[in-house]
Amino acid sequence: MSRNRQSSLRLPSPANVLVGASIVIVAFLLLTPVVMIVWSAFIDSVFISFPPRGYTLKWFDAAIRYPSFINGFVVSLQVAAITATLGVILGAAASLVLVRGSFPGRGTMNTLLLSPLMVPNIVLGTALYMFFIGVSDRLGIDVSGGIPSLVCAHLLLTLPWCVRLISANLIGGDRSIEEAAANLGANPWVVFYRVTLPQMRSGVIAAALFSFIISFENLELSLFLVGPGQTTLPIAIMQYLEFNMDPTIAAISTVQILVIAGLLVITDRFVKLSRIV
Structure with missing residues (x-):
């Protein structure tokens, strides 16, 4: 009895204390800039001072009245929505081929789909800008700026994540249900729509939301490809x-942080981000 009581009162080991302290320090360093940005959005002063003179919402009103912010927000929404839609469609098709298919070169194809993650965005943006300029010179059509070029560029970033999310969802699916539906006379399209797609639903939703976030907050790649x-x-x-x-x-x-944070929370409810990040 006394031994059990002593074990329950045993202090944590120095290693556990060190790990816990490291986690707290890292979380503090990561969250402090975000908290400071949100806090400074409400202070009633052009310059940050402590203690603050007061709090106000006038800076949000000023942001809404600034045309570049509104236009940028609308363009970001359009590009992110189109990118997320195309990324999910292409990512679902690629995931089905990679997870369910068996063919030579499947590993190479998987590596190729994930390769954009290995290239820095600034390098990828420069390469895409030079590629679009070359295409424009060849065809005589300006394709280097505007929403189409942004969507194509953002697809390179979002497609690998779509493949990872949807593939992770497919790997845990039960193929016996699909085989049973096929044995009962359902054609492949009915099997996909009635059985396979519902099994992929959480991965598809998470992929769409994650793709939207990546596209919405991207700076380095977009910097080279925006049009006049x-x-x-x-x-x-x-x-x-x-x-x-x-x-x-x-x-x-702060508005951008809230949008991205909300979408990340929704994404984590469908697919745990720790499984793919």
Whole structure:
């Protein structure tokens, strides 16, 4: 009895204390900038001071009235929505082939689909810009700027994540249900729509949301490919910082943080992010 009581009162080992302290320090370093941005969006002063003079919502009103932020937000929404839709369609098809198929070169195809993750975005943006310029010179059509080029570029970033998310969902699926449906006379399209697709649903939703987030907050790749009169929200924020330094930028950044955080929470409810990140 006394031994059990002593074991229950045993202090944690120094290694566990060190690991716990390291986790707390890392979390503090990661969250402090985010908390400071959100806090500075509400202070009633152009310059950050402590204690603050007061709190206000006027910086959010100023952000809404700034045309570049609104236009950038709309363009980012359009590009992210199109990219997420195409990424899910292509990613679902690729995942079905990679998980269910058996053919020579499957490993090479899987590596090729995931290869954009290995290239820095700034390098990928430069290469794509040079590629679009070369295509424009050959065809005589300007394809280097605008939403189509942004969508094509963002697909390179989102497609690998779509494949990983949907493949992780397919691997845990029960193929015996599909075989039973086929044995009962269902054609392949009915099997896919009635059996396979419901099994992929959580992975498809998570892939769509994750793709939307990646496209919506991308800066490095978009910087090379925006056209005249069209800019994304991250680029509009960067351009605003060149000539202004006030909490308006914190206000629009807070909106962006809330959108991305909300989508990440929803994504984690369908597929645990720890499985694919």
